[in-house]
Amino acid sequence: MKKSSDKINSIVIVGGGSAGWITACILAKKFDCSDQANRLQITVVESPDIPIVGVGEGTWPTMRRTLEAIGVSENDFIRNCQATFKQGTQFFDWKNNSQNSRYFNLFSSIFDPSDFNLAPYWMMSGAKEGLSYADAVSAQGYACENFLAPKRITSKAFEAHQSYAYHLDAGRFSEFLKDHAIKNLGVNLTLANVVDAQTCEEGYLTAVVTREGSNISGDFFIDCTGFKSLLIGEKLGVNFNELGDILPNDRAVTMQVPYQDPNQEIACVTKSTAREAGWIWDIGLQTRRGVGYVYSSSFLTDDQAEQTLRSYVGLEADNLSARVIPMKVGRREKFWHKNCLAIGLSAAFIEPLEASAIFLIEAAANMVSDIFPASRSAMSLSADMFNQSFDFRWTRTIDFIKMHYVLSQRSDTDYWLAARELSGIPDSLQAKLDLWEQRPISKYDFSDINEPFPFESYQYVLYGMGRVPKDLPATMYTKANMANERFQQVKRARELICDGLPKHRELINQVCQFGFQSI
Amino acid sequence: MSNYQPLDKSKHQELKIKPIHPCVLAKEKGVIPIGLRETVTACAEYPVVFVKDDSTGQFRLVVLVGLRPNQSLFYSSDGWLGKHIPKSARSSPIALTQIASDEHSLIVCVDTDSKMLSKVDGRSLFDDNGAQSDFLNELIADAEDLYADHQLVKPFCDLLLEQNLLSPFSLNVEAEDGSNLELKGLYSIDEAKLNQLDKDMLIKLRDQGALPFVYAMLFSMARIDSLLKRYNEQSR
Ligand SMILES: Cc1cc2nc3c(=O)[nH]c(=O)nc-3n(C[C@H](O)[C@H](O)[C@H](O)COP(=O)(O)OP(=O)(O)OC[C@H]3O[C@@H](n4cnc5c(N)ncnc54)[C@H](O)[C@@H]3O)c2cc1C
Numbered sequence: 042m043k044k045s046s047d048k049i050n051s052i053v054i055v056g057g058g059s060a061g062w063i064t065a066c067i068l069a070k071k072f073d074c075s076d077q078a079n080r081l082q083i084t085v086v087e088s089p090d091i092p093i094v095g096v097g098e099g100t101w102p103t104m105r106r107t108l109e110a111i112g113v114s115e116n117d118f119i120r121n122c123q124a125t126f127k128q129g130t131q132f133f134d135w136k137n138n139s140q141n142s143r144y145f146n147l148f149s150s151i152f153d154p155s156d157f158n159l160a161p162y163w164m165m166s167g168a169k170e171g172l173s174y175a176d177a178v179s180a181q182g183y184a185c186e187n188f189l190a191p192k193r194i195t196s197k198a199f200e201a202h203q204s205y206a207y208h209l210d211a212g213r214f215s216e217f218l219k220d221h222a223i224k225n226l227g228v229n230l231t232l233a234n235v236v237d238a239q240t241c242e243e244g245y246l247t248a249v250v251t252r253e254g255s256n257i258s259g260d261f262f263i264d265c266t267g268f269k270s271l272l273i274g275e276k277l278g279v280n281f282n283e284l285g286d287i288l289p290n291d292r293a294v295t296m297q298v299p300y301q302d303p304n305q306e307i308a309c310v311t312k313s314t315a316r317e318a319g320w321i322w323d324i325g326l327q328t329r330r331g332v333g334y335v336y337s338s339s340f341l342t343d344d345q346a347e348q349t350l351r352s353y354v355g356l357e358a359d360n361l362s363a364r365v366i367p368m369k370v371g372r373r374e375k376f377w378h379k380n381c382l383a384i385g386l387s388a389a390f391i392e393p394l395e396a397s398a399i400f401l402i403e404a405a406a407n408m409v410s411d412i413f414p415a416s417r418s419a420m421s422l423s424a425d426m427f428n429q430s431f432d433f434r435w436t437r438t439i440d441f442i443k444m445h446y447v448l449s450q451r452s453d454t455d456y457w458l459a460a461r462e463l464s465g466i467p468d469s470l471q472a473k474l475d476l477w478e479q480r481p482i483s484k485y486d487f488s489d490i491n492e493p494f495p496f497e498s499y500q501y502v503l504y505g506m507g508r509v510p511k512d513l514p515a516t517m518y519t520k521a522n523m524a525n526e527r528f529q530q531v532k533r534a535r536e537l538i539c540d541g542l543p544k545h546r547e548l549i550n551q552v553c554q555f556g557f558q559s560i
Numbered sequence: 561m562s563n564y565q566p567l568d569k570s571k572h573q574e575l576k577i578k579p580i581h582p583c584v585l586a587k588e589k590g591v592i593p594i595g596l597r598e599t600v601t602a603c604a605e606y607p608v609v610f611v612k613d614d615s616t617g618q619f620r621l622v623v624l625v626g627l628r629p630n631q632s633l634f635y636s637s638d639g640w641l642g643k644h645i646p647k648s649a650r651s652s653p654i655a656l657t658q659i660a661s662d663e664h665s666l667i668v669c670v671d672t673d674s675k676m677l678s679k680v681d682g683r684s685l686f687d688d689n690g691a692q693s694d695f696l697n698e699l700i701a702d703a704e705d706l707y708a709d710h711q712l713v714k715p716f717c718d719l720l721l722e723q724n725l726l727s728p729f730s731l732n733v734e735a736e737d738g739s740n741l742e743l744k745g746l747y748s749i750d751e752a753k754l755n756q757l758d759k760d761m762l763i764k765l766r767d768q769g770a771l772p773f774v775y776a777m778l779f780s781m782a783r784i785d786s787l788l789k790r791y792n793e794q795s796r
Contacts, residue, residue, distance in 0.1 A: 193614075193617075194612075194614075194615070194616060194617035195612040195613075195614060195617050195745065196617075551615070551617065554616075555617050555618055556617070557617055558612065558618075558619065558721070559721065560721070560726055560728055560747065
């Protein structure tokens with residue numbers, strides 16, 4: 042007979058940043074914790090003294106599904122979180138350091154490339170005439186250049202003409218989710234500083250100990266304490282593997298730049314501009330931009346980095362303060378150990394290029410909610426599965442981020458030369474790059490369901506950086522007529538779609554004043 | 561275009577209004593907004609549906625008078641071809657508007673660009689002593705009525721949305737001449753959902769006085785056939 046204590050009746054989440062609250066919302070919704078009769082309790086323990094990291098403003102389109110699934114209104118979210126729309130990322134000066142090196146990684150193409158891949162035909166025709174890959178297959182680059190929104194006020198909430206994600210204010214986002222979790226989803230909140238944790242003989246966590254004096258016991262613990270990794274790292278001693286030899290960026294200096302004019306256009310993409318020893322992000326929210334220089338301390342001092350960021354912003358930076366954030370780059374050897382799961386910065390972090398962190402938080406919370414063990418006896422199997430899956434996802438994320446550097450031809454600084462040194466390139470990435478020198482990227486390169494970045498993202502980045510196979514045998518690509526027809530359709534679609542789209546700022550104003558309908 | 565200015569005796573004392581085609585506003589409009597109570601009369605002749613306003617995304621209650629965007633099957637140079645002329649299609653240079661700072665007070669405005677205005681012929685807005693003419697009082701009463709009826713639409717619509725009773729639909733019919741007539745972005749009562757509504761909700765709809773309008777909208781769907789008939793006759 043099983044002991045009753047074997048059952049999992051309570052989940053304790055330590056940490057109230059984006060990771061803690063996204064996880065709490067997804068689990069509480071899944072397990073219907075607002076229902077009084079439900080015996081599964083979720084408690085978030087949040088420190089009243091330790092601030093959240095407060096950055097992390099770029100997301101992926103998965104966020105739409107997440108918000109809809111946890112039952113928040115898109116209007117409320119946009120109004121409360123300073124949120125704006127994001128249609129992709131625009132890269133500047135990554136290819137080389139000449140003035141005209143820019144390309145888009147967009148969220149939607151007009152035709153699905155896994156259905157009919159236009160890329161080889163673009164290589165054989167458009168590319169030779171200077172047409173960018175993004176413009177050949179998508180309307181979104183044009184929309185972004187013209188500050189157009191991805192949808193209209195008459196579209197229903199979360200529905201997209203062109204796929205989109207959000208830019209958001211990280212601090213407000215956590216507050217917003219917290220409010221929703223407590224008021225609508227039945228999550229409990231305890232404000233306390235955790236100083237230690239208790240374990241049983243088998244090494245499972247049984248309670249966290251707070252400075253305020255109370256112990257909070259639980260059956261399952263989620264470590265969302267940020268870079269501190271209080272439970273999985275400090276208490277349970279799961280190793281942290283640094284990744285500095287692959288991705289050397291370990292610091293960021295950030296700034297919030299208010300718009301000078303309330304009607305200033307809002308960019309509908311994340312801008313990423315390569316610099317001497319890293320890159321600068323530039324994200325437009327409703328009343329301000331968030332900018333930050335991500336760099337490697339082996340190549341640049343904090344002061345130098347701040348100077349570069351200030352000169353990027355220009356005169357507007359004059360009276361603004363900057364904040365330096367040290368980043369712990371690497372990942373836990375395991376994310377789920379015994380009855381403790383790490384989600385968010387406590388689990389792993391690599392530099393924020395391509396905004397991978399929040400979407401991996403969503404993915405982790407979704408996965409654990411789906412395979413959640415009902416009892417301790419089922420714990421280790423779930424843990425193994427989870428660890429395997431996220432080991433794969435992080436490996437691929439690292440490959441994808443590293444690829445941006447490997448493809449660069451910049452040679453203006455030691456930093457950029459070092460970024461391409463062979464010793465730092467994972468074998469798994471090198472193998473793919475070798476393959477893609479020979480043939481176009483194929484959907485079969487991404488057949489694993491855990492693949493974090495879609496097939497299309499690789500196409501946008503690789504071809505945006507100008508890496509195409511040297512010769513393509515025309516005999517293998519015999520559908521040129523069909524391809525040409527599609528290229529024409531993309532062009533027409535661009536006019537048709539973009540004609541009806543409002544400016545990004547206009548749509549944000551309409552959402553704040555009127556809002557999308559739910560149907 | 562129109563240019564509504566607050567009606568001001570000192571500025572507008574000499575204005576007269578020419579008798580003019582009563583539905584001149586509705587020339588190229590395929591949909592015409594109506595108020596809630598107007599639904600009851602309108603449903604006998606036109607499909608009554610919701611559409612979204614292009615610049616606010618908010619729902620408007622409208623009658624369909626055509627089967628294609630911007631097509632009116634009821635407008636003719638001799639007059640309106642239907643029995644019920646939607647009130648907002650009857651042209652009047654007088655309208656009420658809300659004062660931005662105070663949603664409860666309304667002011668009477670005059671459209672100074674209206675083709676109906678004249679200083680020479682027509683009926684006067686003010687009498688010789690500068691007092692409002694009976695004619696003006698009638699126009700104001702009509703405008704008040706129109707305004708009040710339109711104000712009832714939002715609470716009705718919110719109630720339907722809350723009960724999840726609206727569904728989007730597209731209208732797609734083939735005419736005798738072979739042309740395909742299509743209207744997108746329409747919303748109407750979802751009959752299946754209405755029939756599944758639990759008792760308490762149904763009672764709520766009844767108590768709020770919404771039921772007659774719900775059924776009026778449902779019945780009005782049969783008028784799509786009348787529109788098609790009209791289209792076929794006109795294109796023969
Ligand atoms: C420079 C930079 C830029 C980034 N940009 C992006 C981006 O564009 N897109 C993206 O997806 N991600 C980005 N990220 C990552 C993203 O910010 C994080 O993944 C996300 O905010 C989740 O953080 P977190 O909740 O894990 O940690 P935190 O926000 O640090 O939250 C930790 C929480 O734990 C609590 N806590 C800590 N110690 C204790 C204790 N002892 N007792 C009780 N509570 C405790 C704190 O009070 C806090 O509530 C970026 C990160 C950095 C550093």
